[in-house]
Amino acid sequence: xxxxxxxxxxxxxxxxxxxxxxxxxxxxxxxxxxxxxxxxxxxxxxxxxxxxxxxxxxxxxxxxxxxxxxxxxxxxxxxxxxxxxxxxxxxxxxxxxxxxxxxxxxxxxxxxxxxxxxxxxxxxxxxxxxxxxxxxxxxxxxxxxxxxxxxxxxxxxxxxxxxxxxxxxxxxxxxxxxxxxxxxxxxxxxxxxxxxxxxxxxxxxxxxxxxxxxxxxxxxxxxxxxxxxxxxxxxxxxxxxxxxxxxxxxxxxxxxxxxxxxxxxxxxxxxxxxxxxxxxxxxxxxxxxxxxxxx
Amino acid sequence: xxxxxxxxxxxxxxxxxxxxxxxxxxxxxxxxxxxxxxxxxxxxxxxxxxxxxxxxxxxxxxxxxxxxxxxxxxxxxxxxxxxxxxxxxxxxxxxxxxxxxxxxxxxxxxxxxxxxxxxxxxxxxxxxxxxxxxxxxxxxxxxxxxxxxxxxxxxxxxxxxxxxxxxxxxxxxxxxxxxxxxxxxxxxxxxxxxxxxxxxxxxxxxxxxxxxxxxxxxxxxxxxxxxxxxxxxxxxxxxxxxxxxxxxxxxxxxxxxxxxxxxxxxxxxxxxxxxxxxxxxxxxxxxxxxxxxxxxxxxxxxxxxxxxxxxxxxxxxxxxxxxxxxxxx
Numbered sequence: 001x002x003x004x005x006x007x008x009x010x011x012x013x014x015x016x017x018x019x020x021x022x023x024x025x026x027x028x029x030x031x032x033x034x035x036x037x038x039x040x041x042x043x044x045x046x047x048x049x050x051x052x053x054x055x056x057x058x059x060x061x062x063x064x065x066x067x068x069x070x071x072x073x074x075x076x077x078x079x080x081x082x083x084x085x086x087x088x089x090x091x092x093x094x095x096x097x098x099x100x101x102x103x104x105x106x107x108x109x110x111x112x113x114x115x116x117x118x119x120x121x122x123x124x125x126x127x128x129x130x131x132x133x134x135x136x137x138x139x140x141x142x143x144x145x146x147x148x149x150x151x152x153x154x155x156x157x158x159x160x161x162x163x164x165x166x167x168x169x170x171x172x173x174x175x176x177x178x179x180x181x182x183x184x185x186x187x188x189x190x191x192x193x194x195x196x197x198x199x200x201x202x203x204x205x206x207x208x209x210x211x212x213x214x215x216x217x218x219x220x221x222x223x224x225x226x227x228x229x230x231x232x233x234x235x236x237x238x239x240x241x242x243x244x245x246x247x248x249x250x251x252x253x254x255x256x257x258x259x260x261x262x263x264x265x266x267x268x269x270x271x272x273x274x275x276x277x278x279x280x281x282x283x284x285x286x287x288x289x290x291x292x293x294x295x
Numbered sequence: 296x297x298x299x300x301x302x303x304x305x306x307x308x309x310x311x312x313x314x315x316x317x318x319x320x321x322x323x324x325x326x327x328x329x330x331x332x333x334x335x336x337x338x339x340x341x342x343x344x345x346x347x348x349x350x351x352x353x354x355x356x357x358x359x360x361x362x363x364x365x366x367x368x369x370x371x372x373x374x375x376x377x378x379x380x381x382x383x384x385x386x387x388x389x390x391x392x393x394x395x396x397x398x399x400x401x402x403x404x405x406x407x408x409x410x411x412x413x414x415x416x417x418x419x420x421x422x423x424x425x426x427x428x429x430x431x432x433x434x435x436x437x438x439x440x441x442x443x444x445x446x447x448x449x450x451x452x453x454x455x456x457x458x459x460x461x462x463x464x465x466x467x468x469x470x471x472x473x474x475x476x477x478x479x480x481x482x483x484x485x486x487x488x489x490x491x492x493x494x495x496x497x498x499x500x501x502x503x504x505x506x507x508x509x510x511x512x513x514x515x516x517x518x519x520x521x522x523x524x525x526x527x528x529x530x531x532x533x534x535x536x537x538x539x540x541x542x543x544x545x546x547x548x549x550x551x552x553x554x555x556x557x558x559x560x561x562x563x564x565x566x567x568x569x570x571x572x573x574x575x576x577x578x579x580x581x582x583x584x585x586x587x588x589x590x591x592x593x594x595x596x597x598x599x600x601x602x603x604x605x606x607x608x609x610x611x612x613x614x615x616x617x618x619x620x621x622x623x624x
Contacts, residue, residue: 008520016413020426023410027429027493030444033455037447048458096334099327106321111331118342124597126584127348127365131341134362150337180326201435209437212559216585231439231563234446259453266443273435281428285497 031270038062038267042260061264064256071229071265077141078208078226078269085145086204090196092149097158098184119152125216132217143217144210144225154199161195162188194283201280205273226269233262352376352595358588375595384579392575392600395557396548398484403554404544406492408537411499412525427500430493438556441490442563445482449473474568482564483573487554495540495553502536503529538615546608549576549600576600 005013037045041056049055065071100111122128129138137143169191170183178186189196211227218224237258321328347365352375354368379385410430417423433441448455451469460466472478506528514524544552551557558577565573576596584593 006520008522012416012521013418016416017422020413020417020422024426024429026489027433030448031432034444034447046453048453049462051455051459092333092337095330099330099334102324102327104320105324105327105331106317111335114335114338118338121346122342122601123345123348124594124601125581126590126594126597127345127351128341129585130348130351130358130362130365130590131344133358135340147341150334150341155334180330205435209435209439211437211439227437227439230443234439234443234563237446237450259447262443263447266440269440270436277432277435278428281431
């Protein structure tokens with residue numbers, strides 16, 4: 001917009017910049033605080049007054065974390081479920097979407113109806129639990145990755161994405177005698193990287209953050225996820241720190257407090273997401289807009 | 296080809312050819328059909344099978360009888376629904392569920408709209424991108440981490456905010472935010488906005504990006520300042536997406552609307568001390584169901600909630616259709 005900036009422009013701009021700075025601060029500072037608390041000695045953090053930089057810098061919290069078999073195990077389970085679960089759901093959802101994207105597909109309308117109903121109607125947690133129990137999935141690693149193999153939200157997005165791909169790409173391979181699976185694997189998937197990246201980020205962060213399935217469907221202690229473990233620690237500290245007067249006294253005697261383990265676990269759990277997130281932002285904004293257009 | 300065409304009557308020929316192409320077409324696309332069937336099989340097991348589980352709400356179901364028990368158990372009619380309504384917790388549960396959901400809708404709904412307008416009004420593309428990136432970030436963080444952050448900031452002993460206010464001499468007693476029934480709703484609403492509001496701005500930013508720039512130029516010619524242009528160009532153009540998002544929010548209101556999971560929040564921020572305001576229908580169903588093993592009763596609770604949700608989404612859609620012409624379906 002050209003033209004001179006009026007007084008109103010200046011006021012609007014100033015107010016806007018001030019408010020947006022406050023919003024950015026409110027969003028980012030909690031992450032920053034958790035980070036500095038994880039590098040600060042636990043007993044010192046408990047004294048309070050930690051705002052900008054670690055006061056008593058230490059790596060003890062991290063070495064404690066990586067020496068506790070309970071946390072290592074949980075970390076391993078979480079990495080594994082994220083890798084396997086995300087790969088499975090990205091591939092399976094794309095495969096089904098590839099079929100449904102074909103406009104000449106016979107019974108296409110019926111298939112869509114089946115998917116749309118499934119998207120909107122649910123039997124509730126208890127019935128789902130009964131089904132998982134009957135399938136023998138309770139207390140297995142499979143419960144983390146199998147029921148999430150098909151993402152209905154991304155099924156719709158992937159269908160409209162695949163329909164944008166020029167049919168000529170697959171046509172010549174089909175004439176050369178390539179099978180559909182081969183066309184899907186070596187032609188469709190490679191040209192769908194933006195879609196795969198969006199799905200990977202979303203489904204990956206869902207897998208990484210999931211804890212309810214660990215709480216509901218798993219009793220085996222060695223199958224707990226890192227998020228579930230964090231929930232346990234936070235639940236313990238939330239009540240104890242707020243009710244017993246000597247909680248601070250008790251924690252102050254230890255170098256590594258429950259709180260410092262908790263913030264360390266939080267940093268470790270946020271870290272992988274922080275690493276991939278900025279690179280995939282462009283894609284997921286596109287994906288989200290595509291999703292919003294389709295409703 | 297030519298020969299058969301002349302020999303067979305045209306109506307017969309047509310049907311036989313159609314059947315022929317149908318099976319031929321089907322056989323040709325059999326691999327792709329199998330891809331889709333795999334997906335349908337998945338839905339059958341993980342979506343449709345649980346739907347039959349709704350029957351449990353009306354049956355004397357025992358978990359030991361497995362899936363078959365859903366169909367073979369004895370009918371008990373509305374017994375579990377009566378039990379729920381007569382439960383002394385019931386009025387409290389309904390109040391908490393509704394109040395929490397409505398507060399979230401009222402306070403969280405305008406935030407992404409305002410944020411999207413603010414972001415569009417920023418001239419510096421660096422600032423714009425920076426604030427956007429920052430505001431989406433919490434969406435990718437689990438509720439568990441959010442509750443950990445809540446603990447780090449609000450706990451009475453080690454909480455950053457209490458420490459800061461105490462050392463500034465603004466308060467002499469730490470504020471009890473995490474275990475006080477009076478602060479639970481505020482805590483739940485504000486953490487939900489913190490986590491999800493930035494995320495929903497994407498949709499509104501897309502709506503604003505689609506506005507024809509000539510509308511702004513015309514408004515400017517007519518002497519409209521910045522605020523007038525926002526009021527008379529930006530907002531009216533956002534109407535469609537605002538309505539769609541509003542319908543989605545109302546439809547999912549009992550689950551926490553667009554700003555996320557009431558259930559997870561109550562599981563994480565709720566505790567024995569604030570249960571008076573934090574216990575909601577879903578957490579009650581969870582406790583009755585999986586924790587105490589009362590599967591049929593819990594299913595009845597789930598069903599009551601789904602029923603209210605369906606009524607809400609259908610009626611909000613109808614209202615939106617009547618007043619604005621835009622609707623989801």
